[in-house]
Amino acid sequence: MKKSTIALLFLFLLSSCGAYFNQPVGVQKAIYGESTPATSSLIKMPKPKEQIVVGVYKFKDQTGQYKATDQGSTFSTAVTQGATSILLKALEDSKWFVPIERENLGNLLNERNIIRSTRQEYATTANPNDSQLTPLLFAGVLLEGGIISYDSNIITGGFGARYFGAGASTRYRQDRISIYLRLVSTSNGKILNTVYVSKTILSQSVDANLFKYVNIKRLLEVETGFTRNEPIQLAVTEAIEKAVEGLIVDGIRENLWEVEATTDEVKTFLNSYVKEKEDADIAQLYGRNRQEKRAKVGIELVGGTTYMAGDYPNPVAKPMMRGALKYFFTPSFDLSASTNAFWLGNKNKLDVGYASLDLNLEFLILPYDVITPYVYAGGGVSFNSKYKNTHAKIQYGAGLEYLVTNNLGFKVYGEHNLNFSDNVDYVVSGSRDDYYWRFGLGMTYYFHRKIKNKVK
Incomplete structure (x- = not known):
């Protein structure tokens, strides 16, 4: 102890x-x-x-x-x-x-x-010649x-x-x-x-x-x-x-x-000033600005886990992978089309694999900030490797994205999937449909945005 x-x-x-x-432990002298x-x-x-x-x-x-x-x-x-x-x-x-x-x-x-x-x-x-x-x-x-x-x-x-x-x-x-x-x-x-x-x-x-x-x-x-x-x-x-x-x-x-100064020196000096002014013009209070950081199109890669909630007890976390293509039609809203491969499992009972095609509408709450929370919702369809046991579903979730640069962002999110089927775990029991959770950590690459150069 x-x-x-x-x-x-x-x-x-x-x-x-x-x-x-x-710490000032003594008398200090005057300085410039x-x-x-x-x-x-x-x-x-x-x-x-x-x-x-x-x-x-x-x-x-x-x-x-x-x-x-x-x-x-x-x-x-x-x-x-x-x-x-x-x-x-x-x-x-x-x-x-x-x-x-x-x-x-x-x-x-x-x-x-x-x-x-x-x-x-x-x-x-x-003497009139004396200095005045x-x-x-x-x-x-x-x-x-x-x-x-x-x-x-x-x-x-x-x-x-x-x-x-x-x-x-x-x-x-x-x-x-x-x-x-x-x-x-x-x-x-x-x-x-x-x-x-x-x-x-x-x-x-x-x-x-x-x-x-x-x-x-x-x-x-x-x-x-x-x-x-x-x-x-x-x-x-x-x-x-x-x-x-x-x-x-x-x-x-x-x-x-x-x-x-030379013409080139003056031009370089003025260009740096104009750039600073442009940054200030789009700036907001608290160090935020209205400059669009993300390009129109992005590619997303995610890895994570799924957690089953079906008819079997003792669910266990299973891996999942996701690839998505995103298109922004405003700085705040984008459509995300994704392909997902994931597994669902219960201890000593279930271990099955699925794939899904999802389409989500995403809303970025702080689209002009480096760190932004976001929410999304959409629908999709899931199927097993033999294209059987197919079922429709809806999903919604929330996450947080951090932009390392304007072209690269890291994100973490959680998603709830509601299936219109009670046979996801291959057991039909009770009156409630099966559902599962997905938790992911990944990155998004945004293609280069064309920025108009206003400096003359």
């Missing part, structure tokens, strides 16, 4: 050692701010022939939300109030823009007035917009298990922020482009515990765990950097500015 308890405790420690290796995945993409963009002078007066939090707590909310805002500074940094990193000070323009003008008055008051000579203050830059375009939403708990969930005083659990939560960034011409006030970007924020926690009596008088209790929260500020930074990248690329496509 003691050895098993120690081994179980050691297992718990190993399972959560990742948290321990990262972390970059995001969008930062490197922004820096690697092709450079412009000429930088654009841009002004940002205010890029603010427009959500009006306060940080939620278990007791309600606090006066601390849910998202950062320094989004303007983040946007200015992103504009500098891109090397496409020359940001000018507009958020605190009053401070800049006051300082310039102080310089002028100081020079006038303390100038020893009135250079004029302020004026912006060719303005950037407006802000953080327009912060949605909490768009997905929550978890999993846990406990056995003989030992247990573990995990929980997660996903929030989401959305920003809008628009480009405005200062010459005529026209809105040249608007970009919408959203970013999810993930929070996770893992807990493990052990509560066990080592002996009748000694109780062992161990708890461990960790929580990881994605910083909201980094999520805002990544969303803003992505929006700046979108503005630049849209400007290239609409010939608002020119790129210092």
